[in-house]
Amino acid sequence: MSNLGQGDWRATLQDGRTVWLDGQKVDVTTDKKFKGVLETITSLFSMLEDPVNQTILGYKNNESTTFVHKAFLVPKTYEQLLEKRAAFELWSEMTYGVMSRLSDYAYCLLTGYYMDKAFFTQFDKGFSLKITAYYKQASSQKRIITTAILDPQIDRSQAPEQVEGGLLKVVGETKGGLIVRGAKMIATAAPYAHDVLVMPHQKLNKGQEEYANMFIIPLNLPGLQIVCRESFSSPFAEKHFIQANFDEMDAVLIFDDVCIPWERVLIRGSIEGVYEAQQHQQMNPLAHYQTVVRLLTKLQFIAGVTTAIAESIGANHFLHVQEKLGEDYTKIDTIKALLTSAEIDGEVNEQGVYVPASVPLQVARNLGTEYYPRMIEILKGIGAGGFIQVPSNPITEKDELFPFFQRYYRGTEVDAKTKTDLFQLAWELIGSPLGARHDLYERFYSGDPIRTFANFYSQYDKDPLRDRISNLWKQFEEEGA
Numbered sequence: 112m113s114n115l116g117q118g119d120w121r122a123t124l125q126d127g128r129t130v131w132l133d134g135q136k137v138d139v140t141t142d143k144k145f146k147g148v149l150e151t152i153t154s155l156f157s158m159l160e161d162p163v164n165q166t167i168l169g170y171k172n173n174e175s176t177t178f179v180h181k182a183f184l185v186p187k188t189y190e191q192l193l194e195k196r197a198a199f200e201l202w203s204e205m206t207y208g209v210m211s212r213l214s215d216y217a218y219c220l221l222t223g224y225y226m227d228k229a230f231f232t233q234f235d236k237g238f239s240l241k242i243t244a245y246y247k248q249a250s251s252q253k254r255i256i257t258t259a260i261l262d263p264q265i266d267r268s269q270a271p272e273q274v275e276g277g278l279l280k281v282v283g284e285t286k287g288g289l290i291v292r293g294a295k296m297i298a299t300a301a302p303y304a305h306d307v308l309v310m311p312h313q314k315l316n317k318g319q320e321e322y323a324n325m326f327i328i329p330l331n332l333p334g335l336q337i338v339c340r341e342s343f344s345s346p347f348a349e350k351h352f353i354q355a356n357f358d359e360m361d362a363v364l365i366f367d368d369v370c371i372p373w374e375r376v377l378i379r380g381s382i383e384g385v386y387e388a389q390q391h392q393q394m395n396p397l398a399h400y401q402t403v404v405r406l407l408t409k410l411q412f413i414a415g416v417t418t419a420i421a422e423s424i425g426a427n428h429f430l431h432v433q434e435k436l437g438e439d440y441t442k443i444d445t446i447k448a449l450l451t452s453a454e455i456d457g458e459v460n461e462q463g464v465y466v467p468a469s470v471p472l473q474v475a476r477n478l479g480t481e482y483y484p485r486m487i488e489i490l491k492g493i494g495a496g497g498f499i500q501v502p503s504n505p506i507t508e509k510d511e512l513f514p515f516f517q518r519y520y521r522g523t524e525v526d527a528k529t530k531t532d533l534f535q536l537a538w539e540l541i542g543s544p545l546g547a548r549h550d551l552y553e554r555f556y557s558g559d560p561i562r563t564f565a566n567f568y569s570q571y572d573k574d575p576l577r578d579r580i581s582n583l584w585k586q587f588e589e590e591g592a
């Protein structure tokens with residue numbers, strides 16, 4: 112397989128996969144709507160070849176002669192955890208935190224399953240061998256990996272297994288593998304990923320073994336249909352910097368009796384096994400760590416744009432605008448503090464792995480679902496009508512309108528071009544279809560926030576809270592006596 116980042120890796124996606132966009136089967140390597148995102152991925156992976164960045168982003172492990180992303184590193188010390196953070200930051204900064212399914216998250220999940228292979232082998236005796244083989248392959252070949260967990264929204268008021276097509280299920284078995292039928296609702300990056308990790312989302316009950324499977328499959332399997340949403344990419348890179356470069360595509364996966372090769376079936380028919388795998392996926396602190404580093408980068412980007420907008424029109428002199436910018440910075444520093452707390456309060460577990468503390472990361476992820484939409488709202492409130500003032504085309508010295516442009520489009524200490532470029536960039540975040548997709552992404556990527564917060568309630572150690580109140584009543588009684 113060609114090395115990702117060396118330019119020619121895109122040919123590996125001409126592998127017979129079935130990708131649908133705008134009603135047509137498309138070749139993602141030549142379709143112009145994927146050009147920007149694939150170039151971004153190429154440049155990110157090329158950092159593993161570049162002497163300046165490769166030691167920050169990568170390391171050399173036993174599986175590869177070249178540098179491997181530090182998401183695969185199993186950290187033994189606090190210092191190694193910080194090395195992972197530096198790698199996540201480096202990639203996140205390259206896309207301003209906008210792209211989130213660049214594989215580093217999936218690499219972390221995979222590394223977590225690899226670390227805990229002995230535990231999972233009780234549910235499927237092939238687990239250890241298969242995950243080890245895949246871990247070696249994925250790290251040495253630099254495969255792009257994504258996840259597909261949610262089944263389609265057909266009727267959420269019913270148990271999914273009672274809805275026809277509600278759950279991905281086994282419909283047969285051959286010598287070659289397991290035949291599955293159903294769909295997965297969203298798999299970001301699937302059109303250009305090499306592999307996808309698939310498992311059920313909900314807790315299954317005894318008798319539902321046909322749904323209880325976990326596998327990591329190549330995205331070119333016969334019968335697998337990858338159905339893209341509308342593209343939000345733009346061919347105008349100068350004008351639409353974010354849309355032109357960072358539109359990571361979301362797709363539905365339809366499994367039309369797809370044969371999953373046995374070597375990629377990690378758990379077969381184990382209710383308990385897939386439940387543990389789900390918990391692992393939802394609670395894996397190493398993967399959460401990556402998502403929080405990425406979130407922080409994105410919030411810093413939004414706050415940077417908002418600050419620049421406020422300053423460009425002199426709105427930063429108003430007290431309520433200062434209060435809102437202060438709110439942005441408070442949010443950023445809260446997430447930073449939670450990351451630091453997760454790092455410092457991390458512990459070496461029974462396998463000798465230095466694992467960041469889980470609770471601060473869960474709190475950061477929960478807060479992120481509210482912080483991002485709120486920061487977008489603040490940006491809208493400060494820029495106000497200015498976003499709508501941006502002309503449809505750049506106005507240059509050659510244009511008749513240029514003298515008016517210079518006079519009426521300028522800002523406080525910024526010329527007209529700088530100011531309109533800034534508002535154009537902000538419009539991509541607040542008003543473009545891609546911006547709307549990001550608002551949804553940050554609210555939902557880590558699950559339904561309503562249930563995520565409620566789970567935090569269920570799992571929280573509430574005894575110390577209750578004790579305070581019962582101690583208070585005791586104190587009253589004693590004082591009253």
Ligand SMILES: Cc1cc2nc3c(=O)[nH]c(=O)nc-3n(C[C@H](O)[C@H](O)[C@H](O)COP(=O)(O)OP(=O)(O)OC[C@H]3O[C@@H](n4cnc5c(N)ncnc54)[C@H](O)[C@@H]3O)c2cc1C
Nearest residue numbers: 258259260261264267297298299551552555556558559561
């Ligand atoms: C841009 C984007 C990219 C994504 N990328 C991926 C990806 O790469 N891989 C992946 O696996 N997933 C991905 N997701 C899916 C994401 O994980 C889900 O959107 C999220 O878990 C919420 O599930 P849902 O969308 O099915 O909403 P639902 O669960 O259908 O919720 C819809 C509404 O019904 C309510 N509701 C539903 N069921 C219940 C219940 N039992 N109790 C109480 N309330 C309920 C919810 O609170 C909500 O208001 C992505 C989502 C987005 C928006």
